[in-house]
Amino acid sequence: MKRLSEKMREIAAPLIAVGVIAVAWEVAVIATGVSPLLLPRPTAIGQTMWMNSEMLLSATVQTAIAALSGFAIATTLGIIGGSVIAAVPVLRRSIYPLATIVQMVPLVAVAPLFVIWLGFGLPTAIAASAVVAVFPVLAATIDGLRSVDHGLREIFALAGASTWTRWRKLDLPASIPAIMTGLRIAAGLSVIGAIVGEFVSGYGGAHAPLGIVVMTAMREARTDLVFGAVALSAIVGFVLFGVVSIVGWLLVNRWHASGQSEMEIRR
């Protein structure tokens, strides 16, 4: 429990860093006199966010729903797909390299297909989010599964465990640290995926999601609002990242090197 509370304290660290960066940024902007149209001061951004808090809140909620759903889909597909690909050598050789394509397609280029197949607004934003986030999970899962100690696999082979059983009881648990890396990367990507998805899909509900807010604010040169919206999308990403990190830590801290604190020579 003590260690969990320590983990909680870690949440404070980035907040302090944010504060430090914000102050430095404020000072730098004032000192260099860069136009607020290009780089607004954090205080100005804060003010704008405060004044538009209601609109931004609803936008954030919508984008968060898209990003979270996309992340969930990417996680599920990435882990399942990665496991299948890792288990079947011919797939690993043929499909795995091709899977890179899913993250390389410029979303705007395939937007028509997405929108036509999935409809406007949320579904397309979710799909865009999932498409952008799935490959890191897939790649990390595959590489994690392929790194499972052969010695441990032999234990399962001797017991006549099925591939499915071995996956549940050995491969997956042993790959969790690697998969967590993939999920950490996917956390941020799912947010940007949702935002780009919103660019191309418009919005169904009454209120605009963050992607639309960014677009319109840019058109109107309300750079402080652009940065405010970006900051909110970043917060969605942080929270996702934080949740992934904490879940990962809870799962592996008791047995994996990454969960143990650093040793130092004492004499």
Next chain:
Amino acid sequence: MKRLSEKMREIAAPLIAVGVIAVAWEVAVIATGVSPLLLPRPTAIGQTMWMNSEMLLSATVQTAIAALSGFAIATTLGIIGGSVIAAVPVLRRSIYPLATIVQMVPLVAVAPLFVIWLGFGLPTAIAASAVVAVFPVLAATIDGLRSVDHGLREIFALAGASTWTRWRKLDLPASIPAIMTGLRIAAGLSVIGAIVGEFVSGYGGAHAPLGIVVMTAMREARTDLVFGAVALSAIVGFVLFGVVSIVGWLLVNRWHASGQSEMEIRR
């Protein structure tokens, strides 16, 4: 050597897969009668690519240069930054979560800053590519370094090795499998980063890069050209992915589980 040639043969596998997918795609398009404006047939795409081969080739070269440069920068920054962050716990707690932000910023939103600081064309495309690709390398490096066996670290601690020496001789080699996962993810992202960078940074010289080709072709509803350009960007990504995979395999196949072939019970 025999195993390396086997590895080379692996390059054939995705090509065969591409062929299979292309045939399936062709048949599906013909069968469903979906409009070529949405989803052109592979043969039509191939024809268009052939007819525009000169223009596409020069576009591909330009985009490849941007993607490769961005990838190289992302690799360098990601490994160095990740190593520093992993080595300093306070940074890991404060900066690492914030680093997710670099991959979450909608490039279009910060394009004006990029363009003002770096100018139009190649430099911005490279920067965009690096920005999008750096986080996976960073995250994978950090997670890899933190997973290094504590027992091995003790060997170095006892010998009084400096952090730098330990990094070179233990941490980095031990993390190569993890870093390779990050690089595999970054390979694809660096390509999409370059293309999005080209969307916002433009013409860059006499010939347009793939990002501009995609944009123009989209506006002109030349869907087959859009897909052709996307296919070429995918090829750039594949090649990068392939090179990363082969380099990774050469580095670790002799000692890491992922390089060994799968065991099976024989009796």
Next chain:
Amino acid sequence: DKPSSPGASGAAALVSIQVQLNWVPEPEFGGMYAALQDGLYSQAGMNVELIKGGGQVPCAQLVASGRVPFALVSAEEVLTMRARGGSIVGVFATFQENPMAFLLHEANPINTLEQLWRSNSMVGVNVGLPYVTILNEKYSGAGLKLVPYSGGLATFLVTPDSAQQCFIASEPVECKVRGVPVKIISMAEVFNPYAAVVATNEAFLKQNPAVVEAFVQATQEGWRRYLATPQKYNPAIVALNPSMSLEAMNIAAEIERSSIEPAAGKGFIGEMTAARWEALGKQLVACKVIDVCPPVNEAFVAPRAPAPSPAPAPTSTP
């Protein structure tokens, strides 16, 4: 349920109609929101939903593929899509004059397209639009620094001697609201397609000619009302898009009026002529966007002139 003859059964079953907009709710769609607010569409037997767009929404593909019955596109999109086999048809042209223009700071000595194109200014333009090719051919913009228009105004505002493409009812309004003195140079003299064209697809048109007609007429009437008193309708649009102020919307409505309303005594709202489509087709062929111009008489259905008296849209077709 398929849309069928509207209005025939009175208020019984409204035909559900979706319209994909190509931008967020703004005065450029004022007539449609006015028609919605005044119930013109429901009087015509339609339950119209205006789907808010996001700037990169593939409107032309959506309507060509039948995903939505109507979408807002540009005239050149109609011709290019048709040239590539898309079955898209323009049925109503909101902007008679090209609303795309170049935005310059007021102090900029440049005043004409020719001056601009022969200068070595930095000009933000959308990649892949035909007017760039046309201007290049005409004035050989060799010294010009063409940069991509990224959808924002920031670069322009901080660079006094730059120019960028704009939508007359958007960026100039924003500058006005901010108190930044700017001027615009219309590009209509070299490239003047209809804009904000309401398009449908051939299949829908063939099956539901009455619906299309009724929709067009209601839209026409909506625009008439909107242009008469935009202040009456803008608050509802602001409610849908709070990021643009009411003040800005009112200004925008005034600016766009001249491009939408027919000159006194000539033509009517939404009008389209074969000559204008032909001219556009020639230009597109000339700048190699398309190889041959598709037959323009199939590319559009000219809306009928409205009844002389400002009456509500026709509600009865026996």
Next chain:
Amino acid sequence: MSDKPAVVCEGLSCTLPSGVQALRDVSFRLQAGGLTAIIGPSGCGKTTLLRIAAGLARATSGRIQFLRRDGSADPIRAGHLAVCFQDARLLPWRKVVDNVALPLELAGVGRRERVARAEAVIHAAGLDGAQSRLPAQLSGGMRMRVALARALVTDPTVLLLDEPCSSVDEFTRMQLDEEILRVWQDSGATTMLVTHSVSEAVFLADEIVIMRRARVHSIHRVALDRASRDRTSHAFSQEVELVMRSLAVAAGVVVP
């Protein structure tokens, strides 16, 4: 016990991918239900032999057969061949009891029964009190004992043990030897025990195969009655001395 197979090796050779010839023409027989010890210098091929017997490696030539009493081949069912490897190979995220119970779990034994059976072997391995620790919280010797317990918890027909007691003290080793003996006697499993301790081999085995540089050097039948295998007896010491001499030759030591 008649259902336990004999294991017959005929002319086994094995060249590893690195080019090392780990086995050359190795022939011997594990009697059905017998306990055979393998001893030999480090690196002589004992583990390779065990891996081939377990089906985890393939012989380059020669063959290994599992034969029923009637001479027919016995296709041992998965889970009926238990191995204790030279390294512990524990799942680091599982508690001791769950590591020991793993083979039972994989064989579909219910939770309650497998925990009970696991706790019994854990007790016999002297690991009382460590049931709910993770492998990382154990000493090296304890980890190996967990691995041994995991091999003994099943009811195997063939039992392959690779130096299971090398990292424990002599008294714990004797205790473990008793447990191996008990399991072997109860199950009647055809057992192969790789060991470095000659006295352990003499105490436990019917036959001792002495290996040298990838070959069988000699096979020694233990002349002592099982009932009279008292480590303190003179006969036992003599037997140990005898095997030791063979081993010394195998190890290339000049015997005085």
Next chain:
Amino acid sequence: MSDKPAVVCEGLSCTLPSGVQALRDVSFRLQAGGLTAIIGPSGCGKTTLLRIAAGLARATSGRIQFLRRDGSADPIRAGHLAVCFQDARLLPWRKVVDNVALPLELAGVGRRERVARAEAVIHAAGLDGAQSRLPAQLSGGMRMRVALARALVTDPTVLLLDEPCSSVDEFTRMQLDEEILRVWQDSGATTMLVTHSVSEAVFLADEIVIMRRARVHSIHRVALDRASRDRTSHAFSQEVELVMRSLAVAAGVVVP
């Protein structure tokens, strides 16, 4: 040899994070330049003690000191304390020779010299021909020998060995014992040897610390002259017997 420190443990206790008390009030002294063996049942705290001596773990109470002849504290320079751990801990991507040469490399010894020195210990460890193999291509016993060679290759002032010979046969073990003896005599390092083999302890050590359940059970001074430590002699057997009895008590075995 006067520069080798004595290692003095006073009232060491160590409670591990899991709550296990691995050491309770352990006091003893490693004589400067002496060779002290630690024996005791598996899990009694030997490795923990060695880790504390190496500075890799912290005692909960009590202290451990490195003292010069004149009584002043000796801050042992990094690299002058060598450890052979119970598990081999080899870098899997390095050849045997480069693994063995690692401590020299880290100490800045030039390539040619360190390879020469590494090959000498590799030879002494009976690993000729395996120089350029990777750890994965070695047998378990060979891997441990590489780890031992790596500890012996430096010229340490303090040498801590944790069961270095547990996974090799008795003859290889004797050969390794000779090598340990040689290195110890050449370097005069203050040496602590954890072992399970009583005869090894009697053969090598000046003093034998017998541990029991986290405590020092007794300390036995080996009464034999170094010159007359012949494993086949009666005196040697008697000494082994003596220690064995203490150990039996420590292991909780009822001695007949």
